[in-house]
Amino acid sequence: MTATQPRSTTTTQPYSVEDWNSGYRSQPNEHDYWIADIEGNIPAELEGTLFRNGPGLLDIHGHPVKHPFDGDGMISSIAIQNGQAFFRNRFVRTEGYLAEQQAKKPLFRGVFGTQKPGGPLANAFDLKLKNIANTSIIYWADKLLALWEAAEPHRLDPATLDTLGLDYLNGLISPGGSFTAHPRIDPGHHGDRRLVGFSVKAGLSSTITVYELDTQGNALRQHSHTVPGFAFIHDFALTPNYAIFFQNPVSFGPIPFLLGFKGAAECISFNPKQPTKILIVPRNGDPMQVIDTDPCFVFHHANAFEQDGQIVVDSVCYDSFPSLDGSRDFREVDFDHVPAGQLWRFTVDLASSSSQVAKLVTRCVEFPSLHPDRQGRPYRHLFIGTAHGSEGNAPLQALLKLDTHTGDTQLWSAAPRGFMGEPLFVPRPGATGDDDGWVLVLMYNAERRCSDLVILDGNDITAGPVARLKLPHHVPYGLHGSFVDQYFGPRDGRGEA
Numbered sequence: 001m002t003a004t005q006p007r008s009t010t011t012t013q014p015y016s017v018e019d020w021n022s023g024y025r026s027q028p029n030e031h032d033y034w035i036a037d038i039e040g041n042i043p044a045e046l047e048g049t050l051f052r053n054g055p056g057l058l059d060i061h062g063h064p065v066k067h068p069f070d071g072d073g074m075i076s077s078i079a080i081q082n083g084q085a086f087f088r089n090r091f092v093r094t095e096g097y098l099a100e101q102q103a104k105k106p107l108f109r110g111v112f113g114t115q116k117p118g119g120p121l122a123n124a125f126d127l128k129l130k131n132i133a134n135t136s137i138i139y140w141a142d143k144l145l146a147l148w149e150a151a152e153p154h155r156l157d158p159a160t161l162d163t164l165g166l167d168y169l170n171g172l173i174s175p176g177g178s179f180t181a182h183p184r185i186d187p188g189h190h191g192d193r194r195l196v197g198f199s200v201k202a203g204l205s206s207t208i209t210v211y212e213l214d215t216q217g218n219a220l221r222q223h224s225h226t227v228p229g230f231a232f233i234h235d236f237a238l239t240p241n242y243a244i245f246f247q248n249p250v251s252f253g254p255i256p257f258l259l260g261f262k263g264a265a266e267c268i269s270f271n272p273k274q275p276t277k278i279l280i281v282p283r284n285g286d287p288m289q290v291i292d293t294d295p296c297f298v299f300h301h302a303n304a305f306e307q308d309g310q311i312v313v314d315s316v317c318y319d320s321f322p323s324l325d326g327s328r329d330f331r332e333v334d335f336d337h338v339p340a341g342q343l344w345r346f347t348v349d350l351a352s353s354s355s356q357v358a359k360l361v362t363r364c365v366e367f368p369s370l371h372p373d374r375q376g377r378p379y380r381h382l383f384i385g386t387a388h389g390s391e392g393n394a395p396l397q398a399l400l401k402l403d404t405h406t407g408d409t410q411l412w413s414a415a416p417r418g419f420m421g422e423p424l425f426v427p428r429p430g431a432t433g434d435d436d437g438w439v440l441v442l443m444y445n446a447e448r449r450c451s452d453l454v455i456l457d458g459n460d461i462t463a464g465p466v467a468r469l470k471l472p473h474h475v476p477y478g479l480h481g482s483f484v485d486q487y488f489g490p491r492d493g494r495g496e497a
């Protein structure tokens with residue numbers, strides 16, 4: 001244990017706040033290199049490219065962002081082939097990023113509370129959003145797309161990470177439109193894969209539009225559904241026949257935002273006496289069914305599947321919206337006073353319009369990942385980030401493997417000085433079990449103040465990394481990413497980059 005400054009007198013923390021904070025430094029530099037410092041061996045069968053997105057800048061020329069979700073999107077790629085790996089990172093050249101870097105100061109308000117210099121007067125009634133492209137990245141129909149849920153995707157070159165411009169998904173969305181940061185890939189049957197995504201227009205009532213794209217990127221279906229009240233929906237769950245949305249019981253009081261005192265997301269409040277609404281949208285466009293469940297707040301769903309006329313949804317649930325304390329810098333967050341995510345299982349019965357809830361994992365978890373072929377299907381194994389300790393809220397420092405059939409778990413912890421990002425499960429070629437593969441995690445190593453890509457064997461994560469790729473710099477804590485089977489590194493081999 002090297003915790004240097006415990007913040008709580010009642011528990012011993014497996015980390016120091018200074019270590020945790022040091023992963024929230026801006027990374028203004030862009031790199032291209034073969035990763036030289038590797039502990040262990042990259043599995044020879046592992047080939048493809050890991051793409052990650054997240055805030056690369058936590059300040060704009062010395063003006064700190066108020067919340068990391070307001071930081072400009074930076075893409076990292078690690079291309080893996082023949083046991084070697086090539087790293088590259090680039091900022092998404094959004095209009096706002098380019099303008100602010102030229103002006104050397106913030107020109108836009110952030111959704112999560114970042115304000116332009118000059119106080120409320122300088123911010124009041126400025127409702128322009130900066131499309132910061134910082135939340136996720138997908139590769140679909142030969143397009144690499146950086147996603148931010150309130151605006152259009154940005155398209156990048158998968159080999160160079162150069163920004164090519166805004167992308168409207170072959171005309172599916174209009175200029176000024178938006179597309180979720182959490183589309184899901186339906187593995188389909190007989191090669192019929194589909195990308196399913198959505199957009200939300202939230203207000204006094206909210207309209208959700210569901211989109212389905214074929215492997216060429218063309219729209220197959222599009223249908224809209226309106227619900228009363230404000231809908232803050234970040235993610236959804238997918239089955240072969242349904243798209244499932246959770247309408248969290250929150251309301252939006254925009255006055256402090258309009259007057260320039262707060263960011264839009266700081267004006268959201270949780271209503272603990274109202275139910276969470278499960279919106280079951282048939283993928284064929286039929287009317288949706290709305291089923292109440294216990295009040296909870298969901299950012300991310302792990303998976304869903306249909307079984308015996310019921311729909312099972314596994315989700316990371318918070319007791320309440322982890323509301324943003326406008327007076328605090330996010331670096332000073334007191335984990336003891338913020339709700340922790342837990343894995344809950346909702347079993348929804350369509351015939352009786354009822355739902356049941358059970359807790360699958362009660363320790364603090366976030367960022368679920370599973371075998372891509374099990375998306376929307378019955379599945380056995382889930383990989384998810386977790387805190388080192390089994391109780392309370394804390395930064396993610398460990399990886400949990402859950403056997404949903406038996407309830408058995410495996411744990412690998414990087415505490416006290418390692419901090420986890422989102423794990424991604426990559427199947428071994430020819431794998432049969434849905435844990436037969438590797439788990440890739442870009443994590444922050446506070447001991448080196450640099451990031452490591454760790455590769456674990458999905459069959460037994462307790463054995464620790466089979467390979468640890470040590471980057472000679474840090475990547476600030478990120479959000480989401482994806483693994484693509486194609487290798488997008490240099491073609492001419494090691495040392496010729």
Ligand code: CO
Binds near residue numbers: 182234300480
């Ligand atoms: Co997310």
